[in-house]
Amino acid sequence: MLKYIGKRLVQIFILLVVYVAVVFFLLHSMPGGIKAMLTTNPNLTPQARDSILHAFGLDQSLWVQFLTYLKNIFTLNLGVSFSFYPTPVWSIIAERLPRTIFLFATATLISFFIGFSSGKSLAWKRGKVSEYVATIIGVITYTVFTPLLIFVLIWFFGAYLGILPINQFLNPDLWVNTTFDAQTVFLYLLLTVSIVGAAILFSFIVAQKVSHRVKTKKIILYTSTAIASALSIFWWAISPYGIYGADIIWHMVLPVLSVAIISYAGTMLVMRDSMLETIKEDFITTARAKGLPDKVVRDKHAARTAMLPVITNFVLSMGFVVSGGLITESLFSWPGMGMTLLNATLAKDYPLASGALIFTGIFVLFAHLVVDIVYAFLDPRIRY
Amino acid sequence: MRPVLEVKNLKMYYNTRAGIVKAADDISFTLAQGESMGLVGESGCGKTSVSMSIMRLLAENANIVNGNIYFKGKDIVKLNDEEINKIRWAGxxxxxxxxxxxxNPVYKVGDQIIEAILAHEPNVTFEESRARVAELYKLVGLDPKRMDNYPHEYSGGMKQRAIIAMSLSCNPDIIIADEPTTALDVIVQDMILKEMAKIQKKLNMSMIYISHDIAVIAEVAEKIAIMYAGKIVELSDAVTVFKKPAHPYTVGLMSSFPSIHGEKKKLVTIPGEPPNLLNAPDHCRFAPRCPFATKECWEKMPLYEEISPNHFVACFHPQNLRKQVSKDA
Structure with a gap:
């Protein structure tokens, strides 16, 4: 296993160099560019222009710039943003990332949960009317033009019913007199979710170790989930951040709904197909013959074995979680990674644009490594 | 004594797009406590359909249209899902x-056996069930240490032994072994069959062996039922079926397998193939392949009758046949 991880780390390193090269040269091959913008600016004196170019190293050849950039990346220095000068790229990413992660992680988890359980049930009760209805609706929402769906949702919930906020991630009127910034609340929200998630995972592992009966396992899992959630809700209720956290979550409802509607069907269809394959296997007949209840056969034997392709799908969407959906973020004016990338590219802000892309790249590469390791736990036949 | 299993006029049909397939048509037999029975026939003659009906593990398009299956006096056909789950594996x-x-490839073999024990015996603790699995492993000739291995770490023969251990785990009254050794090589096959017979005698269980290979069945079964095209055509104790086969199909089956102990003779195949059960004929289903078929055979279905004590045959000419066989010999 360790040998395998070492091998994979070397691969990741090589891939990363290639990826950085592609990102760097692609961005610099865009027409226009910062150099042209500076030279065509009539308000700048030639001396000022030259000193700016020299300060950013833009007067050197592209190859030298690339090598310098590569060196900086491996010393974890992503440079300074042009458009937010002199803020370092790292702090911009650090500011935007939690917003994107919080929104898209929530949406992805919800859509995977819906997709996983609906795909499972559809395959189990094959040939019912519900299967055709769910499949058709799923394919429609999966293939529909995303902005159109979002506009319809915004119109329906925001304008027609008027019950949900339509853009931004907070209500400025509410925040006027606060002494802390939204970032703090965001980080607390993320922290809460991570702690609750870790508690659920921990109780799941404990339940597996402690008990061997499905019923007790479920009781342990559900009670600890309920306790963890209740405690965190209690903490938010008594803390001064409570109402502000609720405000952010309230603003999140519509974007999360949109992303979930768009992406749940992918998981559902993959899970359904994989389940249909697994159900035909002989060990499912064995499980039934053993007199296990229908639900145990479905969840413990069929779904557990059929979930591997869904896990793959989940990892592929991890890139989405950090890069953010450009369309979703723009339409909801959600200032996350997607918006940052778009604005940086439009402003020819090379360091910020490549920084955002490279950060996403590193994250996705490591997410894949983590999933390969998780695979080994989920499927004992996979050994490295 | 009341038999532990009694199948009465069982009819199990598949509804397919092309029409109704009569996979098991009017099947009747009884099985006493501790008795072992063989169910023999070519592929597609309905052997597995009968066993799946007994377990009520039917495909969605399969229906038991008629008949009863009494297990210890309870009719399995009429039970609801919860009640049938109690009989499965424990009964x-x-x-x-x-x-x-x-x-299941993702769970340890031992845990899969323990799962069955815990599902049926709520008072057994995990440690007790592990101890029982260890005993079962010894019984079937496996190293108890292997129970924490995954199925892919087992060889074919070991998997087969583990499955046998699993089938014994809840002390069932009946074990149905559907082609238990087909996937194994001849040497392992023989070993496992002998062991199964030994365990069956030791625990006084009833057993139904299903196979297309009459030689395999002959080694282990006391009673043999020959199936052809969804029907039982001959049923008697093993000795009678071998010494005095009454149905031409039985004779055909026996001469198409080599015997190690008997004299050398040419293997005879039965010409033709079993009828499509989709359009099963109204006359004797074996008539098209039968060398003794007469006009009568092409017109009516022969009755399933007791021609001598405990020897049931569905044929118009069982007498003719006996002469024919003795002439050949």
Whole structure:
């Protein structure tokens, strides 16, 4: 296993160099560019222009710039943003990332949960009317033009019913007199979710170790989930951040709904197909013959074995979680990674644009490594 | 004594797009406590359909249209899902055709056996069930240490033994072994069959062996039922079936397998192939392949009758046949 991880780390390193090269040269091959913008600016004196170019190293050849950039990346220095000068790229990413992660992680988890359980049930009760209805609706929402769906949702919930906020991630009127910034609340929200998630995972592992009966396992899992959630809700209720956290979550409802509607069907269809394959296997007949209840056969034997392709799908969407959906973020004016990338590219802000892309790249590469390791736990036949 | 299993006029049909397939048509037999029975026939003659009906593990398009299956006096056909789940494995266990794939690849073999024990015996603790699995492993000739291995770490023969251990785990009254050794080589096959017979005698269980290979069945079964095209054509104790076969199909089956102990003779194949059960004929279903068929055979279905004590045959000319066989010999 360790040998395998070492091998994979070397691969990741090589891939990363290639990826950085592609990102760097692609961005610099865009027409226009910062150099042209500076030279065509009539308000700048030639001396000022030259000193700016020299300060950013833009007067050197592209190859030298690339090598310098590569060196900086491996010393974890992503440079300074042009458009937010002199803020370092790292702090911009650090500011935007939690917003994107919080929104898209929530949406992805919800859509995977819906997709996983609906795909499972559809395959189990094959040939019912519900299967055709769910499949058709799923394919429609999966293939529909995303902005159109979002506009319809915004119109329906925001304008027609008027019950949900339509853009931004907070209500400025509410925040006027606060002494802390939204970032703090965001980080607390993320922290809460991570702690609750870790508690659920921990109780799941404990339940597996402690008990061997499905019923007790479920009781342990559900009670600890309920306790963890209740405690965190209690903490938010008594803390001064409570109402502000609720405000952010309230603003999140519509974007999360949109992303979930768009992406749940992918998981559902993959899970359904994989389940249909697994159900035909002989060990499912064995499980039934053993007199296990229908639900145990479905969840413990069929779904557990059929979930591997869904896990793959989940990892592929991890890139989405950090890069953010450009369309979703723009339409909801959600200032996350997607918006940052778009604005940086439009402003020819090379360091910020490549920084955002490279950060996403590193994250996705490591997410894949983590999933390969998780695979080994989920499927004992996979050994490295 | 009341038999532990009694199948009465069982009719199990598949509804397919092309029409109704009569996979099991008017099947009747009884099985006493501790008795072992063989169910023999070519592929597609309905052997597995009968066993799946007994377990009520039917495909969605399969229906038991008529008949009763009494297990200890309870009619399995009429039970609801919860009641049938109680009988499965604890009352009637099964060794499946494809033992290679009958174990879930993502769970340890021992845990899969323990799962069955815990599902049926709520008072047994995990440690007790582990101890029982260890005993079962010893019984079937496996190292108890292997129970914490995954199925892919087992060889074919070991998987088969593990499945046998699993089938014994809840002390069932009946075990149905559907082609239990087909996937194994001849040497392992023989070993496992002998062991199964030994265990069956030791625990005084009833056993139904299903196979297309009459030689295999002959080694282990006391009673043999020959199936052809969804029907039982001959049923008697093993000795009678071998010494005095009354149905031409039985004779055909026996002469198409080599015997190690008997004299050398040419293997005879039965010409033709079993009828499509989709359009099963109204006359004797074996008539098209039968060398003794007369006009009568092409007009009516022969009755399933007791021609001598405990020897049931569905044929118009069982007498003719006996002469014919003795002439050949």
């Amino acid at each position: 009637i266990a099964m060794i499946f055709q494809a033992a290679m794939n009958s174990l």
